[in-house]
Amino acid sequence: xxxxxxxxxxxxxxxxxxxxxxxxxxxxxxxxxxxxxxxxxxxxxxxxxxxxxxxxxxxxxxxxxxxxxxxxxxxxxxxxxxxxxxxxx
Amino acid sequence: xxxxxxxxxxxxxxxxxxxxxxxxxxxxxxxxxxxxxxxxxxxxxxxxxxxxxxxxxxxxxxxxxxxxxxxxxxxxxxxxxxxxxxxxxxxxxxxxxxxxxxxxxxxxxxxxxxxxxxxxxxxxxxxxxxxxxxxxxxxxxxxxxxxxxxxxxxxxxxxxxxxxxxxxxxxxxxxxxxxxxxxxxxxxxxxxxxxxxxxxxxxxxxxxxxxxxxxxxxxxxxxxxxxxxxxxxxxxxxxxxxxxxxxxxxxxxxxxxxxxxxxxxxxxxxxxxxxxxxxxxxxxxxxxxxxxxxxxxxxxxxxxxxxxxxxxxxxxxxxxxxxxxxxxxxxxxxxxxxxxxxxxxxxxxxxxxxxxxxxxxxxxxxxxxxxxxxxxxxxxxxxxxxxxxxxxxxxxxxxxxxxxxxxxxxxxxxxxxxxxxxxxxxxxxxxxxxxxxxxxxxxxxxxxxxxxxxxxxxx
Numbered sequence: 001x002x003x004x005x006x007x008x009x010x011x012x013x014x015x016x017x018x019x020x021x022x023x024x025x026x027x028x029x030x031x032x033x034x035x036x037x038x039x040x041x042x043x044x045x046x047x048x049x050x051x052x053x054x055x056x057x058x059x060x061x062x063x064x065x066x067x068x069x070x071x072x073x074x075x076x077x078x079x080x081x082x083x084x085x086x087x088x089x
Numbered sequence: 090x091x092x093x094x095x096x097x098x099x100x101x102x103x104x105x106x107x108x109x110x111x112x113x114x115x116x117x118x119x120x121x122x123x124x125x126x127x128x129x130x131x132x133x134x135x136x137x138x139x140x141x142x143x144x145x146x147x148x149x150x151x152x153x154x155x156x157x158x159x160x161x162x163x164x165x166x167x168x169x170x171x172x173x174x175x176x177x178x179x180x181x182x183x184x185x186x187x188x189x190x191x192x193x194x195x196x197x198x199x200x201x202x203x204x205x206x207x208x209x210x211x212x213x214x215x216x217x218x219x220x221x222x223x224x225x226x227x228x229x230x231x232x233x234x235x236x237x238x239x240x241x242x243x244x245x246x247x248x249x250x251x252x253x254x255x256x257x258x259x260x261x262x263x264x265x266x267x268x269x270x271x272x273x274x275x276x277x278x279x280x281x282x283x284x285x286x287x288x289x290x291x292x293x294x295x296x297x298x299x300x301x302x303x304x305x306x307x308x309x310x311x312x313x314x315x316x317x318x319x320x321x322x323x324x325x326x327x328x329x330x331x332x333x334x335x336x337x338x339x340x341x342x343x344x345x346x347x348x349x350x351x352x353x354x355x356x357x358x359x360x361x362x363x364x365x366x367x368x369x370x371x372x373x374x375x376x377x378x379x380x381x382x383x384x385x386x387x388x389x390x391x392x393x394x395x396x397x398x399x400x401x402x403x404x405x406x407x408x409x410x411x412x413x414x415x416x417x418x419x420x421x422x423x424x425x426x427x428x429x430x431x432x433x434x435x436x437x438x439x440x441x442x443x444x445x446x447x448x449x450x451x452x453x454x455x456x457x458x459x460x461x462x463x464x465x466x467x468x469x470x471x472x473x474x475x476x477x478x479x480x481x482x483x484x485x486x487x488x489x490x491x492x493x494x495x496x497x498x499x500x501x502x503x504x505x506x507x508x509x510x511x512x513x514x515x516x517x518x519x520x521x522x523x524x525x526x527x528x529x530x531x532x533x534x535x536x537x538x539x540x541x542x543x544x545x546x547x548x
Binding site: 007051052053055070 | 335
């Protein structure tokens with residue numbers, strides 16, 4: 001597997017702009033490169049059935065953190081945040 | 090406490106709360122080092138029906154630095170899973186538990202061990218059995234045998250994870266009642282007659298993760314350390330616990346944990362986050378890495394407790410009260426290790442980078458007659474050269490903060506007479522063996538004694 005340190009193991013945050021490689025997990029480490037500008041559309045390929053959580057880290061900058069498995073993907077989607085804000089009014 | 094409930098956040102999360110960390114040359118296998126990380130503070134032996142266990146949703150780690158550096162070199166990870174033999178009973182066990190495969194044992198915990206070293210993660214073992222907790226005389230009539238069966242071979246050494254007896258001793262009720270030490274409280278600002286200390290943890294258990302590994306697997310080059318002056322003989326150790334970044338508490342009692350691991354607890358030297366780091370910073374400290382501890386140096390250079398002692402004990406610490414220089418002695422002992430030239434024949438330096446690590450010079454052989462006060466008592470094999478299960482770390486650190494170690498770096502300073510005498514317990518309590526007490530330790534791995542059973546304790 002790729003070079004693993006304790007800290008990279010713990011923090012597998014993936015930047016939206018840079019596409020930083022995520023590091024391994026306890027069993028069956030996965031190495032993925034996220035090239036996301038936004039969350040992928042369903043038409044891009046098969047969807048994972050894994051639980052996924054997302055939270056708006058900073059509405060002002062449009063920053064959303066999406067967590068799935070042992071990874072965290074940070075993306076920017078101001079339009080999605082505005083839609084979420086509308087449905088929670 | 091050493092690190093029991095030491096920060097606001099982690100005090101609400103006991104299974105992830107590291108309480109004590111030990112690192113020492115194994116006295117019965119001196120070519121090995123034993124590393125012990127304890128979790129779950131103030132664990133009552135009678136904690137049924139849902140007795141204490143490790144967190145299935147917590148990642149526990151013991152990390153080692155080597156080669157005179159504070160950089161992570163080796164990390165051992167421990168991940169637990171719980172299984173029910175019969176989910177339709179409320180009982181922990183439905184009859185006596187006679188073995189680790191006993192059908193009457195309902196709530197079982199297993200764990201895996203992964204090692205990260207040299208940029209590679211390697212699963213060393215899976216589904217290792219923890220022992221049950223020591224329920225009582227009917228349920229676990231031969232507990233020592235159950236615990237022995239849960240000592241597993243691992244990578245040239247041994248591993249154990251499960252309940253043991255609490256090894257740390259302290260007068261908790263007194264020390265946090267305005268810094269009182271009962272044997273000396275007649276001199277306190279609010280005086281009371283002097284009495285012996287109360288061993289607050291005497292009747293408690295803890296959950297222990299212990300590994301015994303060949304020294305050659307911890308040194309940078311794989312050599313057996315024999316030269317106390319060599320940087321390659323020194324390791325630094327710390328333990329951490331981490332939780333997943335996102336937890337969703339769903340309807341129907343379902344919980345979903347996703348996202349990367351986030352560190353919520355760490356521990357190297359005893360009592361640091363407890364009494365050196367201020368309350369507003371403790372949770373942050375728990376989230377940070379030792380190699381970034383330069384940001385906390387001011388708390389060591391002018392520790393709050395050193396300023397409080399002359400106030401709480403008027404006239405007892407005049408020399409300490411007058412000492413305004415930065416406590417370079419504490420910075421060395423607690424943050425960088427003791428360099429060569431300070432104590433004859435000894436060093437445990439990891440360089441100039443401040444880091445909260447428990448440092449062990451592995452070339453120092455085990456003591457034939459250990460002194461509870463470790464290096465302060467002339468025993469180079471004891472704290473702060475690593476930490477043995479019986480070392481009186483509370484006394485050692487109180488005396489150091491009171492000024493007894495200042496002459497190591499500033500020979501012009503004369504410690505106050507009280508600095509070398511203060512302790513949670515009276516000399517008579519130590520000399521009689523009342524403290525640390527019988528049964529608290531054993532002479533072989535995992536060295537912490539058989540946990541107290543829930544039937545007889547509290548008695």
